[in-house]
Amino acid sequence: MNSISRRKFLKISGFTIGAAAAVSTLSPMIKGANKFNKEKVKGIQKIPTYCDLCFWKCGAVAYLKDGELWKIEGNPEDPLSKGRLCPRGSGGIGAHSDPDRLRSPLIRTRNRGEEIWKEVTWDEALDYIAEKMNKIKTEYGPEAVAFFAHGIGGTFLKHTLNAYGTQNFAAPSFAQCRGPRDVGFELTFGEAIGSPERTDIENSKCLVLLGSHLGENMHNSQVQEFANAVQKDAAIIVVDPRFSVAASKAKYYLAIKPGTDIALLLAWMNVIVSEKLYDVDYINKFGFGFEQFAAEISQYTPEWAYPETGIDPELIRTTARVMSQYKPATLIHPGRHTTWYGDDSQRSRAVALLNALMGSWGRKGGFFFPTKFAVPGYPYPAYPEPIKPKVDNPDKKYPFASEEITTGIRDATITGKPYPIKSWFVYATNLIHALPNEDETIKAIQNLDLMVVVDVIPSEIAGWADVVLPESVYLERYDELHSSPFKEQFLGIRQPVIDAPGDQKPNWWIAKKLAEKLGLGNYYPWNNIEEYLDFRLKKIGLSLDELKKKGIVHGNKAPIYFEDGIAPEFGTPSGKIEFYSPQLAAAGFDPVPKYKRPDQPPAGYFRLLFGRAPVHTFSRTQSNRILMDMMEENEVWVNADIANRYGLKNAQHIRLKNQDGVVSNKIKVKITERIRTDCVYMVHGFGHNSKMLKSAFGKGASDAQLVTKYVTDPLMGGTGMNVNFVTFEMEA
Amino acid sequence: MARYGMVIDTKKCVGCMDCVVACKTENNVPEGHNRDWIVTVVNGKFPSVNLEIQSQRCNHCDNTPCVACCPTGASHIHEVGNVVLVEHNMCIGCKACLAACPYDARFINPEGYADKCTFCIHRVEKGELPACVSVCPTHCMYFGDLDDPNSEVSKLISSRKNHQLIPEAGTSPRIFYLT
Structure with missing residues (x-):
């Protein structure tokens, strides 16, 4: 365990790569000992798994040629990819062969951020972490440990930290991404959009995209459905300050001034309400507070919106009428990355209300009701009762936050209020690039007694860690079962197709070993993940062997629209679609969205x-x-x-x-x-x-x-x- | 004998480069080189702009300057589908074909031979589609026999407005872009 400089570390890494390459090319004997491909099979092997290049988790089939990783294709049985991966998924083998991958556990030897490490064994790394965690628990309580994670691979680490006694978990996918959208829709329809989006793009006759750049944003199923809608000549309306690829497919392109989307949305709704172009029956049945909404909206004419948005009032009228012409198969897309101006949940509420006017929620070509393959969980012991409430949103400062706020944990780490946070665990999310204002992130990290990063690559956030734990990439590991809420029920498996090239370990192994070091081994009654997966699958009449062969199994057919049997129920306080929101009014916010002009760039900016x-x-x-x-x-x-x-x-x-x-x-x-x-x-x-x-x-x-x-x-x-x-x- | 060609619907293509990635892994194309690529043609003045996104590769032309100029016979027309191929063992890497190709579709593989798109003939001979066609998430690419009037490609060419690339080069390229 020598202290090594970064330069030397890189040299060591380089040597490791060279050695691994030599093994694979020169020594078939050693290669023959390969854990996952015991017999080095001549010819082609196809092994199903699911992708990890983004969070969409498409079903995939990895191809090995003479025991070497060759290519990855979509699994035709998978409803998300329909047998066609996106370019990132197709390039997934590059994740395995990435020369910059983390290869062995590292412990920091100099100041945080200097990226000077010693290579250690897994035992040394996990002992170091467990000792610090026990100390933090004694001095501050278990809630002083926070966890930031992105993706399904964080499941087992979260389980270990839950068992340890903390619930301070957050993901940038909420407060830095889709959070405002989900909150805007919850406030209106009583339900979030979720992931994958419940948007029925392929059946839309009119699709409206606000800053959403499908095609450049490569969420596989959505792009496939988008191309389908283009082929079927759907009326596509794109609103974007940039002429995106999607804009080039549109019938109407609205080159909006950035930050003025709410003004446009209000003007569209003004036209639709004043010309009575909305779905009258739908609103009579399901709407709440429509009269108050209509009265408020009457002031926002297209002429009012013009100086704000730069969009010709006649174009606003025309596009509003086009939307109405195709209702209810008119989908105003809710977007995904929606953290733009700070009034984003109100903008998302305006998007939700425009959809409500079209009657598209619960309707074909609008928003479907997702269905999900259910698998009972593993019967673990109960987690300890938390003593302190979650740290990220004290006194419900943000009353409509429906998930935990990353930047709330960051604030608490900086201020020590409402209580000190002394350790961060970061799994597969590069907080330096994901959170705004990196100085605040670094300031928070300086207050920590323990900073652990678990990842496959040495991202910027890994550079700030005390301990870096190298994870095997998705092609080298098992993971949690995958069943996303979607148009049909399906269950997918991730399984190893090739050995990890260095001393990387799967997340489940890391989480289980850490739990054992913390004296929490009883939370892992299974010996290995195959046992865990097989136990759960047997509960529903499947087996691990069967799922490993098929990669994907399908569930029962279920209705996904009002018209085929979904009960039109809304989880809002009124039980209806809230055009006027009493809960927003009661909390001191605008019950109908209002527009406020954003700050403008100074000259030359x-x-x-x-x-x-x-x-x-x-x-x-x-x-x-x-x-x-x-x-x-x-x-x-x-x-x-x-x-x-x-x-x-x-x-x-x-x-x-x-x-x-x-x-x-x-x-x-x-x-x-x-x-x-x-x-x-x-x-x-x-x-x-x-x-x-x-x-x-x-x-x-x-x-x-x-x-x-x-x-x-x-x-x-x-x-x-x-x-x-x-x-x-x-x-x- | 078939005459293979490709039709690409630029209305559907989003330029995601999946065709480029799939070709790279399918054919083990070396780092720093690609056998297909994306060109985005932008016309107009903001905000009245239009785009045509083209997935480009060897056009497997009917008239083949690359074959005509090859001193060794390595560049040749394959008996299946009239696909233009390079016999690696016969190629001396003289680059005459690189200069002759109006589409800049060829490169010298680090192993020394002229390399380019093969229409994935190894797949096609097994009844599969070329990798780029089969991976495309927008289903914007079609492959088939241009001599068969009932093939999907022939029907698309006769029913939809389309163009070829650099037709004035006189090579009679066999990739057609629907617009």
Whole structure:
């Protein structure tokens, strides 16, 4: 256990890679001892699993050729992929062969963030963690440990931490992503959108996208259904400051001024209500507070919205009438990443209300009622009763938060209030890129007694850890069973198809070993995950062997629309669709959404917008060599007139400086006619500065680094991040 | 004898590059090279813009400058489907075909031979579709026999507005883009 510098560590890593490669090419004898492919099968083997390149969890089939990983295809039995993976999923083998992967457990030897480590054994790493956790429990109580996770792989670590006695778990997928949308729909229909989205795009006759860039945002089933809707000549209306790929498929493109979507939504509803174009029967049956809503909406004419949005009043009228023409098969898409301006749950409520006017909730071509394959859980001992309430939202400061708030835990870690947080566990989420204002994240980390990161790659957040635990990638491990709420019931399995190349371990093993070190072994009555999975599957008349062969099994048929038997029930206080929301009024918020003009960029500055590329997921895939070959850096999109005015050249490298003086990495300029003149755009996830992430280091710029400012949604604690402005720094 | 060709519906294509990734893994295309690629043609002035997204690759032309110029006979027309292929063992890496191709569809594989799209003939001969066609999440690509008037590709070409790439090069390319 020698103390080693980063340089030396990289050299050691490099040696490990070389050694692994030598084993696979030169020594079939050793390869023959392969745990998962005991007999090195000649020819082709197909092993079903489910994908982990994003959270959609598509069913996949991995192909081995002569025992080596060859390619991955979609599983035709899978309702999410329908046999076709997205480019990230197709490039999944690059996750296994990524040369920058974490390879052995690491313990920090110098200051946090300096990325200087010693390699340790799993026993040493877990003993170190358990000792610190026991100390924290004694001094502060178990609630002082918080857990940030993304994805299904966090299930077992969460179980261990629950057994330890904390419930302070949060994911950026709520307060930095889909939270406002889910809260806006809950307040209106009494139910969230969920994931995968319950949007029936393939049966929509009119699809409205507000900033939602399907096609660039590659959520597989949605993109497949979108292409289907395009083929069927659906009336597509796209609202975006950028001429997205989706905009190029639209009948109507509304080049909206950023941040003014609520004004447009109110004007659309004004037209629909004043021209009585809504679904009268539906609203008579299911609506609550429609009269108050209609009265309030009457002031928001298209002429009122025009100076705010920049959209011609006649175009607002035309598109409102087109929507009404196809109702109830008119779907105003709720979006997913909706943390934009801090009034996002109210904007999402306006989206929900527009859908309510169309009568699309519960209807074919609108929002379906998802159905889910049920498998009984494992009979674990009860978790200890928590003594302290959750830390993230004290006194219900954000009264309509329906999940835990990451930035609430961060605040508590900085202030020590309502009680101190002394340890973070971070699983598969790069908080440095996911949370706004990285200075606050780093400040919080400095207050910790223990910071543990479990991941497959050395992301920026791993660089701040005390202990880094390397996880095997999805192709090398079992995981929790997968059944998502969707149009049909299905159950999928993830199983190992190839050995991990180093000392990486699956999350279930890490969680179980840690529990044992903490004296909580009784929470893991099973010896290994095969036993756990088989136990649960036997309860429903299946077996692990059977599911391993099929990859996916289907459940019972179930109704998903009102018209085929779903009871029209709404989980709101009134039991109806709340056009006027008494619970919002009672909490001091607008019962019908109102528009407030967002702050505008100072002269010479442009609003920073960011989004997705189809070949990358967040900041997690840039070192995957296959996906890197598709896109190795991001670009800043600049309108051609603006580029001309500032003397920018296409493909020139510049830096961006934000309103707080923060300067980005170098980024390539993309001069384009596909964006407004008051904003710039970049793909999220690039601009890595983790030294261990060698191949992605310094490629492109990070939008997250420039998001120093954010506006918190007072309803639910979401962090609006489209409120930063940047200017160009020419000396690159 | 069949004459294989491809039809790509640019109205449906979102340019996600799944075709590029699938080709890369199917055919083990080396890092830094691709046998197919995406080109986005932008026309107009904001906000009146239109895009045509094209998944491009070797056009498996009827008139083949790459075959005509090959000094060794490595570049040849395959007996199945008239697909243009390179016999790796016969190729000396002279790059004459790279210069002759108007589509810039070829590259020199690090192992020394001219490399390019094969229409996944190894799959097609087993009755499967090329990897790019079979993976496409938007179902925007079609593959088949252009000489068969009843094939899906022939019907699409006769029923939908379409164009080829650089027709003026006179190579009679066999990939058609629906617009």
